[in-house]
Structure formats: C-alpha cells, structure tokens
Amino acid sequence: MINIQYARANDVTDAVRQIAADPAAKFIAGGTNLVDLMKEDVERPSRLIDISRLPLKTVEETKDGGVRIGALVPNSDLAWHPLIEQRYPLLSSAILAGASAQLRNMASTGGNLLQRTRCYYFYDTATPCNKREPGSGCSAIKGVNRMHAILGTSETCIATHPSDMCVALAAIDAKVHVTGPPGERTIAFADFHRVPGNTPEIDSNLHPNEIITAIELPPRGFAANYSYLKIRDRLSYAFALVSVAAALELEGDRIKDARLALGGVAHKPWRDPAAEAAQRGQIANQATFMRAADFLLRDAKGFEHNSFKIDLARRAIVRALTQAANGTPQSQSDKKIR
Amino acid sequence: MARTSTATQPPIAAPDKIPVALIVNGVKTQLNVAPWTTLLDALRDHLHLTGTKKGCDHGQCGACTVLVDGRRVNSCLTLAVMKDGAQVTTIEGLGKDGALHPLQQAFIDHDAFQCGYCTPGQICSAAGLIAEGKAKSADEIRELMSGNICRCAAYPNIVAAIQQTMAHHD
Numbered sequence: 001m002i003n004i005q006y007a008r009a010n011d012v013t014d015a016v017r018q019i020a021a022d023p024a025a026k027f028i029a030g031g032t033n034l035v036d037l038m039k040e041d042v043e044r045p046s047r048l049i050d051i052s053r054l055p056l057k058t059v060e061e062t063k064d065g066g067v068r069i070g071a072l073v074p075n076s077d078l079a080w081h082p083l084i085e086q087r088y089p090l091l092s093s094a095i096l097a098g099a100s101a102q103l104r105n106m107a108s109t110g111g112n113l114l115q116r117t118r119c120y121y122f123y124d125t126a127t128p129c130n131k132r133e134p135g136s137g138c139s140a141i142k143g144v145n146r147m148h149a150i151l152g153t154s155e156t157c158i159a160t161h162p163s164d165m166c167v168a169l170a171a172i173d174a175k176v177h178v179t180g181p182p183g184e185r186t187i188a189f190a191d192f193h194r195v196p197g198n199t200p201e202i203d204s205n206l207h208p209n210e211i212i213t214a215i216e217l218p219p220r221g222f223a224a225n226y227s228y229l230k231i232r233d234r235l236s237y238a239f240a241l242v243s244v245a246a247a248l249e250l251e252g253d254r255i256k257d258a259r260l261a262l263g264g265v266a267h268k269p270w271r272d273p274a275a276e277a278a279q280r281g282q283i284a285n286q287a288t289f290m291r292a293a294d295f296l297l298r299d300a301k302g303f304e305h306n307s308f309k310i311d312l313a314r315r316a317i318v319r320a321l322t323q324a325a326n327g328t329p330q331s332q333s334d335k336k337i338r
Numbered sequence: 339m340a341r342t343s344t345a346t347q348p349p350i351a352a353p354d355k356i357p358v359a360l361i362v363n364g365v366k367t368q369l370n371v372a373p374w375t376t377l378l379d380a381l382r383d384h385l386h387l388t389g390t391k392k393g394c395d396h397g398q399c400g401a402c403t404v405l406v407d408g409r410r411v412n413s414c415l416t417l418a419v420m421k422d423g424a425q426v427t428t429i430e431g432l433g434k435d436g437a438l439h440p441l442q443q444a445f446i447d448h449d450a451f452q453c454g455y456c457t458p459g460q461i462c463s464a465a466g467l468i469a470e471g472k473a474k475s476a477d478e479i480r481e482l483m484s485g486n487i488c489r490c491a492a493y494p495n496i497v498a499a500i501q502q503t504m505a506h507h508d
Contacts, residue, residue, distance in 0.1 A: 004373050028417070035415045039395065048417075050419075102397075102403055105466075
C-alpha cells in the first residue's frame, strides 16, 4: 500500500479542521471501501483522519417522531436496531441485502453513502476512467458494461452507485446532516448523490472538508407494505444488477401513497416522484405497477451488455410493488422470489 | 466527493511506526506498526499467528475473519492502528485450556472442510454468527455465512457443523 500519515480526530470540529488543513487527506471510519481502494492504488490519500472514535454511534427518536442515526453506527447494528426493524423494515431489509455479515459489522452508516462505484475500469488503473482520472476517457461505454447504468448516464461515465442501504434511504426520504468549516447543513437524500454529467469524479454533493454526522429518517416508515428486492448474479454477497425499494400506503385496495427507488441502475439511487404520483388513487394491481415501471424507466438506455437490465428492472419493480401490496416483503435469507 | 484521488502529490515522508496495544487471545500485546499495516498482517507477520489466512486480501473471501471486541470482521480491511485497545480473538484463541472449541469439534465431526484454507475464517465467522444470535434456520445460517467462501464447496457440512454447535449452545 501507499505511504500515508495517520491521525485521530478528537471531535467533529477537530475532524473538519484536520481535513481542511490537508487537501489530500481522507476520513476513515469502517474502511471497508477505502482500504480496498488504497490497496488497488485507486485512492491515494496523503493522510487518514480516523473518525471511528467520534461519538456518532447512537440511534435515537427525534421530537417529530422520526429517527436520527449517528454517522458511525455500523450497518449491522442499524439493520438490527429495534426502532429500525419495527418502524423502517425496508431500511433493515436493504442493509441486510448488502455485503456480508463481516463487512456490515465494520461499515459505517455515513461511509455507506460515500462508497465508490465497483465499475471494473474504475478499479483497474491500467485503463482510462473519467471518474478515477478526469479527462482520460470511459472504458466502460464500449467495454464490458454488464453491471453498468441504464439511467442518468453521460458520455463520460456509466458507473452505478453500489449501495443497497441508500436505495431504501432514498425511498424513505431521509436527510443527511453534515458539518463543514462554515458549520452545519442538511441535504435531502435525493440531492445527496448526483448524476455523472461532465464531472463523474464527483460522486456526491458533499463539499470537500465536510463530514457526515447523521442520517435522519422522517416519521413515516411504510412498515406495513414494503419490499426490498435485489437481483444479482449469485444469491448473496454480490452487488445488485437491479434492486427495488418499494413502499406503499394503502386504503383498502387503493394506493394512498407510493415510494419507488431503484439500485444498480444509475450513478445514484433512482427515484422519480412522478412515477409515484401516478400510482396515487389507483387500484394496487399489476396494471398500475406496470404503468409505474414504464414511467420510471421511460428514459432507460442500455449498452452492449446491459440492455437486459431494462426488462429486468421492469419486472423487478412490478414484483416488488406486488410483494409490498400483499404485505409479503422479500426475505433476505430465503431467496425464493414469490 | 470532490476530492480527486489521483491529484499529483509531493512525496510524503515515511511516517514513524505507531505503537498499538492489542489484547490478542487474552494476551496483552504491544506492537509498532506502520499506519497502513492491516490487522491481518499484524497478526501474521508481527505476532506470527498464522492461523488467520490471507485469501483475497480485499474483503471478498472471508479467510481473514477474526473477532474484534467479539464481532466478526475482515482483518484484511482493518487497519491495526485503528484498533488500539481492542480485544482480538483468532482461531488460535478460540479453544480453551488445550480443548477444541465446540465449533472446531463440530467441523471435524461433520467433515466441514477439505483443503482447510478457509476454515479458520469460517470458524471465527461462525463464532461471531452464534454470538449475534440472529441465525436460526439453515437458510439464515447460509445467508449470514455468505461472507466466507469455501472453494472446496464444503458448504452443506459447514452449515451442519454450525447447526450442531448452535443446538448445544442453546
């Protein structure tokens, strides 16, 4: 691995001060992605600022009936936290669909948002990649692009965001609390990640020198009617080809409100409020769900090896919404899709 | 993130080695390691505890699984400096007083390995799984053991060994 300096942050203010003092420094918390990328020579920080001991490890109810999750809560603790299991089972399910038990024990909530793409070319320093080396070109557009994006792509990048947790957070309408040199601010989840455009090296709208301190969930968790359906090349411990976070609020057989977000298909969790609005007041049936899928995928564009994802996503959306409507969410241990 | 990973940087002076105190298998241990030394390399190369295996070295195979403060982690993606003060349990520390740990015995009883390279990681991972208390059915064991790859495909026997141990654990 590369030569690095190491320092611990004493508190959030100290962390921000330390990162602002060194433009090539990076925060490290769980390290599951960063240490791997350093071994690959993709990330080359001058200094690691260890934030893992900061007191950002609690999950607590907010005054308005939501939940505030400290940025350093490990993924496994979050998935199995009683408040999350009971009130936000979609989030719990999505977390348990990702990575492995060991990685979930290590990975932090904030770090999960900042995971970098698993595009093979991003990892392979022998090939051009605009995300890794801006201006060098995209090897995936005409290369092996089976796992790549079908929505929101640009001529410079077709990478996907790899997180499962973030797909559920997008559907739930979470907020991201951050602190930077000017102070604190809050970012709506839909505005946190971005599409690649002409600057694919920038994954998110987190500013340089900002630190994520917490994720806040609104009161509504859609605990009665939800499903997280993840389709991948093996039954466990693989990144999504397509994943769907579906949540419904039903009144009889009619849809009062719907949430729908896709993973594995774009540079960010893909959500379109219009595809949700189109379901409101409709009967919760296959025809309604197919219309929602068509609407959400209306701008989907495949590449040589991943056009299959468009149909796969359409069917996965219908299946996940059906599971949600029936109150039979996808199990993350029994992998049979019903 | 706006920080580009490939910006040209001036050479960085090699940092001093950093003292790290670990309690490894119940023994207080003091190490001096570089900041980039993983817990896996600290265990194998500094402490000569070679039971923990280096498989992929990228968190994809689980051969390096150890328990840190009772929780299973991939030691290959863990920086030793970040675990100052932690309790680490490796395959060498699971058995007590010269006796095999029940999981070790169960792996023998069920022929739960062939080449054995993944086995220390499998057993440490299974110990973590039992401590978590979330897996009950065979499906749940399989899912929560998916971070441990066995290239010999001894999976059915591994699940059976874990089930045997869990039955005695209850």
